[in-house]
Amino acid sequence: MLLRADPYTLTLKHRFSLASGSRTTTPCVLLEVNAGGFTGYGEASMPPYLGETQEGAMGFLASVESLLPQDPARLPPEGTEGLKSLLAAIDQSAPAHYAAKAAVDIALHDWLGKALGRPLHRLWGISPDAMPLTSYTIGIGDDDFVSARVKEAEAFRILKVKLGGGNDRNTIDSIRRATGRPLRVDVNQGWHDREEAARMVEWLSGQGVELVEQPFAKERADDTAWLRERSPIPLVADESAVRLPDLERIAGVFDGVNIKLMKCTGLAEARSMIARARSLGLRIMLGCMTETSCGIAAAAQLAPLADWADLDGALLISNDPFEGATVRDGRVTMPEGDGIGVRKKGRE
Ligand code: MG
Numbered sequence: 001m002l003l004r005a006d007p008y009t010l011t012l013k014h015r016f017s018l019a020s021g022s023r024t025t026t027p028c029v030l031l032e033v034n035a036g037g038f039t040g041y042g043e044a045s046m047p048p049y050l051g052e053t054q055e056g057a058m059g060f061l062a063s064v065e066s067l068l069p070q071d072p073a074r075l076p077p078e079g080t081e082g083l084k085s086l087l088a089a090i091d092q093s094a095p096a097h098y099a100a101k102a103a104v105d106i107a108l109h110d111w112l113g114k115a116l117g118r119p120l121h122r123l124w125g126i127s128p129d130a131m132p133l134t135s136y137t138i139g140i141g142d143d144d145f146v147s148a149r150v151k152e153a154e155a156f157r158i159l160k161v162k163l164g165g166g167n168d169r170n171t172i173d174s175i176r177r178a179t180g181r182p183l184r185v186d187v188n189q190g191w192h193d194r195e196e197a198a199r200m201v202e203w204l205s206g207q208g209v210e211l212v213e214q215p216f217a218k219e220r221a222d223d224t225a226w227l228r229e230r231s232p233i234p235l236v237a238d239e240s241a242v243r244l245p246d247l248e249r250i251a252g253v254f255d256g257v258n259i260k261l262m263k264c265t266g267l268a269e270a271r272s273m274i275a276r277a278r279s280l281g282l283r284i285m286l287g288c289m290t291e292t293s294c295g296i297a298a299a300a301q302l303a304p305l306a307d308w309a310d311l312d313g314a315l316l317i318s319n320d321p322f323e324g325a326t327v328r329d330g331r332v333t334m335p336e337g338d339g340i341g342v343r344k345k346g347r348e
Pocket of ligand 1: 214238258
């Protein structure tokens with residue numbers, strides 16, 4: 001199997017502001033696996049605050065090549081279940097590198113779906129008809145900036161807003177001057193005072209906000225559980241839950257979990273996380289980083305299993321090298337092609 005990795009810098013359409021800072025690009029590595037006349041695509045998207053770099057990902061991916069079977073016919077004929085031991089070996093070959101591992105996972109799944117002639121969601125018996133509405137993140141700025149972003153987001157029925165920057169009520173007021181659409185808010189660990197947080201969730205629920213993501217720092221499980229008892233709207237873990245073993249810790253602390261391929265090393269683990277989260281009574285959001293349509297199309301394969309989708313990543317960038325995952329009527333459309341179903345622009 002030939003593996004080809006290329007660093008690629010995603011250009012954001014608009015400056016992206018979070019409680020932790022703001023930026024205009026996202027480093028990424030695009031991956032291809034080639035074997036038996038099929039090409040599988042993958043990507044590692046690495047927002048800087050997560051600590052992975054293009055250089056680190058390139059080094060890891062170079063080390064992975066020797067773990068792949070030289071003869072693609074030795075890849076599992078029984079479907080994606082057989083990929084699990086290979087992906088586990090790759091995971092165990094080095095700590096961290098979550099996004100780079102996700103790139104390998106996505107590319108191998110895409111390759112296998114193409115080799116078997118089926119879209120992944122069909123292999124997994126997932127109905128594309130159950131696709132949940134997806135939210136679209138709008139940036140924060142003055143009223144003119146906000147109303148321009150709201151207009152831009154016309155195709156979306158739910159908007160997502162980043163809070164935790166210290167000006168939260170003004171931010172929501174500014175959005176409410178532009179639209180009455182339902183909102184989801186993501187605090188990105190930006191709240192500090194729990195009494196103030198309790199007043200905020202109460203106020204937000206009266207402002208048409210349907211959930212709050214990661215209100216406190218990830219270590220503050222006690223404060224989060226305290227807030228959850230008082231919150232009229234669900235609290236969803238993002239930074240507090242990265243991989244499968246984290247789910248046990250957040251059950252009873254949060255109402256739901258935001259599962260992202262770039263955090264959890266890809267589709268195989270995301271599928272296990274969805275099953276485990278359900279058994280723990282956690283609701284499920286399927287989220288993303290700023291990513292190309294490759295990562296989004298991969299996540300879309302699982303999205304019908306989620307309660308909430310947040311798969312706007314490719315729409316936030318201006319240099320998407322892939323096509324095949326679009327948004328229609330507030331929902332990501334399920335790609336129809338085999339594997340993850342995307343095409344590289346300019347290629348057959
Ligand atoms: Mg988040």
